[in-house]
Amino acid sequence: MSGPLEKMPFTEHLEELRRRLIVCAVAVGVGFVIAYFFKEKIFAWLMQPLLRALPPDGHQKLIYTAPHEAFMTYIKVSFLGGVALAVPVILYQFWRFVAPGLYEHERRYLYPIVILSTIFFLGGAAFGYLVVFPYGFQFFASFATEYIAPMISTKEFLSFATRLLIAFGLIFELPLVTLFLAKLGMVKASFLQRQRKYAILVIFVLAAILTPPDVFTQVLMAIPLLILYEMSVWIAYFFGKKEPAETQEEKADETTPSAA
Structure with missing residues (x-):
């Protein structure tokens, strides 16, 4: 290779x-x-x-x-x-x-x-x-x-x-970028899951930057971003590089995405 x-x-x-x-x-x-x-x-x-x-x-x-x-x-x-x-x-x-x-x-x-x-x-x-x-x-x-x-x-x-x-x-493009990084082993579902609360904050800040200065439009952008982030967690879980069996058993509870 x-x-x-x-x-x-x-x-x-x-x-x-x-x-x-x-x-x-x-x-x-x-x-x-x-x-x-x-x-x-x-x-x-x-x-x-x-x-x-x-x-x-x-x-x-x-x-x-x-x-x-x-x-x-x-x-x-x-x-x-x-x-x-x-x-x-x-x-x-x-x-x-x-x-x-x-x-x-x-x-x-x-x-x-x-x-x-x-x-x-x-x-x-x-x-x-x-x-x-x-x-x-x-x-x-x-x-x-x-x-x-x-x-x-x-x-x-x-x-x-x-x-x-x-x-x-x-x-x-978020789910696709996640898929690409997960295939390379650079992003794991467990990491995305642990960072969810920070991601929510970043999503609303990003929505405020990218949209005009009104709350309604910011929410219209933030909601799809939140959904795409959750999709990215599952994409990384199913398509990411698999860890060795013993490591997976140790982190089983940590790697399975949970509800927001």
């Missing part, structure tokens, strides 16, 4: 990182050009959950308050679309960058992980769009009264939507 590749000098690591970043940038650039031709449709699609949540007798359009704001919004929408199209390339380059440090039997998981990473990221973004957006926008729109009308700018809406879509895409 061959081990990791020979240790590379730091300068070679930097050169390898530079090459892969250039490939990612080119992929995003190509995706940007493609997405730009569909920028109006992409933005209209992004707006649908918000428009459905706005009062029917209210202002059913977004506004822009600076001469260049609409143009810059379409540029940002195109960039977001470019990133979405380039996700498989970006994830492939990331995993290829870490692959030289793996054993040969570990590197065989590379392509399945790239495929699953893409599915999980896009699935997380879809969860944010299909589940979090409708409830979140309905909650915010419920504060409208006859004296307070929602007039949302394109800039603020796109910033809100982009942050949530990317955040949910990233957090849905």
Whole structure:
């Protein structure tokens, strides 16, 4: 069984990182050009959950308050679309960058992980769009009264939507990252179980950082993160490297995940 590749000098690591970043940038650039031709449709699609949540007798359009704001919004929408199209390339380059440090039997998981990473990221973004957006926008729109009308700018809406879509895409990678680390023996179910109380604290802090400064959106992100963490415990338990029989007997009570 061959081990990791020979240790590379730091300068070679930097050169390898530079090459892969250039490939990612080119992929995003190509995706940007493609997405730009569909920028109006992409933005209209992004707006649908918000428009459905706005009062029917209210202002059913977004506004822009600076001469260049609409143009810059379409540029940002195109960039977001470019990133979405380039996700498989970006994830492939990331995993290829870490692959030289793996054993040969570990590197065989590379392509399945790239495929699953893409599915999980896009699935997380879809969860944010299909589940979090409708409830979140309905909650915010419920504060409208006859004296307070929602007039949302394109800039603020796109910033809100982009942050949530990317955040949910990233957090849905948690079970897959756990699976990868568990296969390498770097993470064990017993460790995740012991750190659960700290993980809950970190999850709520992370949700506060990644979402806008309101409790409702933070909870909408924290709940899926808690579920994903519990899934990760069981993934590490079933798919992680097994300890010797005598060690397993000594730690039987410790390694079996318990309810939160």
